[in-house]
Amino acid sequence: MSDMRTVRGMRDLMGPEMRIKEYLMTTAAEVFRHFGYEPLDSPVMELWETLSAKGGEDIEAETFKFKDKGDREVGLRFDLTVPLARISASNPHLPKPFRRYALGKAWRYDRPQRGRYREFAQADVDIIGSSSPAADAEVVLVAIEYLRRVLGSDYIIRINSRKVLRGLTEKAGVPDELAFQCFRAIDKLDKIGRDGVKEELQTRGIGAKQSEFLLDSIELRGSGTSILEEFASLLDGSEIGLEGVDDLRLMAEVFEESGAKGFTEFDMSLARGLDYYTGPVFEVDFLGKPKVGSLGGGGRYDFLIERLGGPPTAATGISIGIDRLIDVLAARGADDLLEIGLDVFVAPVKRPMVKYAMRIQNELVRAGISSVVDVMDRTLKKLLEQADNMKTKYMIIVGQRDLEKGEVSLMYMSTKETRQVKIDEVAAELTRLVKHG
Amino acid sequence: MSDMRTVRGMRDLMGPEMRIKEYLMTTAAEVFRHFGYEPLDSPVMELWETLSAKGGEDIEAETFKFKDKGDREVGLRFDLTVPLARISASNPHLPKPFRRYALGKAWRYDRPQRGRYREFAQADVDIIGSSSPAADAEVVLVAIEYLRRVLGSDYIIRINSRKVLRGLTEKAGVPDELAFQCFRAIDKLDKIGRDGVKEELQTRGIGAKQSEFLLDSIELRGSGTSILEEFASLLDGSEIGLEGVDDLRLMAEVFEESGAKGFTEFDMSLARGLDYYTGPVFEVDFLGKPKVGSLGGGGRYDFLIERLGGPPTAATGISIGIDRLIDVLAARGADDLLEIGLDVFVAPVKRPMVKYAMRIQNELVRAGISSVVDVMDRTLKKLLEQADNMKTKYMIIVGQRDLEKGEVSLMYMSTKETRQVKIDEVAAELTRLVKHG
Structure with missing residues (x-):
């Protein structure tokens, strides 16, 4: 100390x-x-x-x-x-x-x-x-x-x-x-x-x-x-x-x-x-x-x-x-009343994915959506815990295999349901979700 | 100096x-x-x-x-x-x-x-x-x-x-x-x-x-x-x-x-x-x-x-x-780009009117409208000049005679046209004008 x-x-x-x-x-x-x-x-x-x-x-x-x-x-x-x-x-x-x-x-x-x-x-x-x-x-x-x-x-x-x-x-x-x-x-x-x-x-x-x-x-x-x-x-x-x-x-x-x-x-x-x-x-x-x-x-x-x-x-x-x-x-x-949850947590699965995660984050920020990218090389399990602690609404998981198909996974944090979204469309899709529910 | x-x-x-x-x-x-x-x-x-x-x-x-x-x-x-x-x-x-x-x-x-x-x-x-x-x-x-x-x-x-x-x-x-x-x-x-x-x-x-x-x-x-x-x-x-x-x-x-x-x-x-x-x-x-x-x-x-x-x-x-x-x-x-004109200038004609002017101002501020009341006991002519300098959109003139009828004058600063409005309705009327033009 x-x-x-x-x-x-x-x-x-x-x-x-x-x-x-x-x-x-x-x-x-x-x-x-x-x-x-x-x-x-x-x-x-x-x-x-x-x-x-x-x-x-x-x-x-x-x-x-x-x-x-x-x-x-x-x-x-x-x-x-x-x-x-x-x-x-x-x-x-x-x-x-x-x-x-x-x-x-x-x-x-x-x-x-x-x-x-x-x-x-x-x-x-x-x-x-x-x-x-x-x-x-x-x-x-x-x-x-x-x-x-x-x-x-x-x-x-x-x-x-x-x-x-x-x-x-x-x-x-x-x-x-x-x-x-x-x-x-x-x-x-x-x-x-x-x-x-x-x-x-x-x-x-x-x-x-x-x-x-x-x-x-x-x-x-x-x-x-x-x-x-x-x-x-x-x-x-x-x-x-x-x-x-x-x-x-x-x-x-x-x-x-x-x-x-x-x-x-x-x-x-x-x-x-x-x-x-x-x-x-x-x-x-x-x-x-x-x-x-x-x-x-x-x-x-x-x-x-x-x-x-x-x-x-x-x-x-x-x-x-x-x-x-x-x-x-x-x-x-x-x-408590003033606490604002994070909109989106972007999770790159392994460090080489971080650049795609940051590209998505930048698109989100420009659309006025708060988002964070993992810079700790943490496991997905740890990142889910962190995102829950931060009261995050959505998580985007950027993994090698999905990316080869031009896709990322979008997770609804309240239910943990996921679906695949095209990487070029994910920012627009999240903007719609965050702003209009 | x-x-x-x-x-x-x-x-x-x-x-x-x-x-x-x-x-x-x-x-x-x-x-x-x-x-x-x-x-x-x-x-x-x-x-x-x-x-x-x-x-x-x-x-x-x-x-x-x-x-x-x-x-x-x-x-x-x-x-x-x-x-x-x-x-x-x-x-x-x-x-x-x-x-x-x-x-x-x-x-x-x-x-x-x-x-x-x-x-x-x-x-x-x-x-x-x-x-x-x-x-x-x-x-x-x-x-x-x-x-x-x-x-x-x-x-x-x-x-x-x-x-x-x-x-x-x-x-x-x-x-x-x-x-x-x-x-x-x-x-x-x-x-x-x-x-x-x-x-x-x-x-x-x-x-x-x-x-x-x-x-x-x-x-x-x-x-x-x-x-x-x-x-x-x-x-x-x-x-x-x-x-x-x-x-x-x-x-x-x-x-x-x-x-x-x-x-x-x-x-x-x-x-x-x-x-x-x-x-x-x-x-x-x-x-x-x-x-x-x-x-x-x-x-x-x-x-x-x-x-x-x-x-x-x-x-x-x-x-x-x-x-x-x-x-x-x-x-x-x-x-220049950042200059925001004042929404409303409230002009009491003579000091005893100031309390009504301030009441209106408080109603406007609560509706999210910027407004100023004269506290210099200035003449209406001077106040019009001042309001123009401040790029004010509307002026409310609070005068004794109008007030006896429960009214104030509302002036469009761009054209200097005026019309009478009930004092109890003037804040709502201006909110409509400022927010929806």
């Missing part, structure tokens, strides 16, 4: 899990395209000055960062948003709105644990250039349609707005410079509970009375426009807070009209850790088993492109974590 | 080039599956001890190598073969033959130049566990079928065998320990010509008489089994050399039978730089314009899995470089 391993916190994907991943990626590309998004692929590494422009507490600690041989500091991207922001910044004349999707990997130097990998794949959609909350609603609807297809139900997208949170701290009388400290504490409500958040707020220098107001407020959550009336009355008098509620209201109306209300929830405690969000924020919670935590999230980031040297540009997007979806679908046994 | 750039030698792909890349990747997956290969995905980085086990002169200089935060040496993979060999070594019980394909990026710290990137995508097929030259023939046929689909013609796969080369040095009387030096010199024939190779051989310590024999021999090249008779008579008396010719002969017979003879050439000068090859070696040359050099290559590597700590395991494979194919197809204007 080899002691060669993967790098810690990373994994190989093959067999059932890889089939699931391919399904998840292919479906994502299809859904995103149908919503009018175009694909974009960027290098896995970025200059450190690009990555660090994003800000936030833990960037340096969580990034795979190194010097290239020219002694420039670079890092593996930790998300697909920063590369998009760099591209938008350096291509200010891209027609707007620019809808792009990206399917790719990102890397974070987290502590490895269940459902958390140091290398993970993401499926992102973003709209660059629209400041309308309709754009925020759209990216959430795209995520919902994708999750509907691959997951069915068992998930909810929680939504809030950084403007709502700013309004909240304003109403609580928290000074501006401490607002972000509040968001960080509030965001932990689900994890550490009300008392935990209270403590966090205290540690971060928020007074008792202010804390009390915040703690009462952040338990507000619910679906549809009615909960937003409660948001509004709480934020009465705060211009930015009410602006935030207006954005969410348009989103709520869109969700109600589109039948997506049941998959969304407005949650006053949702803040999300990253400091670049400026408006609506989203988080996708998986409600079923296994408990994998968040399936993704996103939000509006109207300043990031400017921070990367571009013109002021509105932007919003959402990201779905593919690796956790793989784990969920694998636990559900979805790989 | 931003000064944020990509890392040197790497590129973003979007628009036409990205459409081409998607087409190349999707087609590769389809062809490879039909030949019975299964997908595998491994982390982009490997432990340095894994990467360095491959050997070869330039590994250290050409690898993006760094220490992780746990101070372990790691590197970005420079090909997709070493990860596969690691996986095969640590999973000795994988059923054989194990046919895997991989579509992924690799990284090399080369000097950036036309057609050579420091980050590049590859499409690989490999067969683990078969020592038969039928397996070598198969991977070449897979590459030929793929290139036939995406490129048509304009390419040739040159083939030789390390055994043939060992036979050649044996016949020349070159000592074993200098054989690999010979291969390196010989491999440059196409680049530096006969005189250049002569000089190289001299520098590497090969005598004049030995050089003369090698130089006369390596100009042998041609298609089909007949050229292999010349290989054989040249290598008469060398057991390993003739074994190599036998392998190539089986391959030649397969190519002739499968109609692939015209895409292959046996070339005594082909050696390939990597030191892990043990049998047949392949190189894909692009013959058209722009001159991008090699499109890929591969060969048999029967010792690599053992070197990585696994049991002795035969293996062969071929790798196609996607980035050079992108450059070739982009130069041919293939992106």
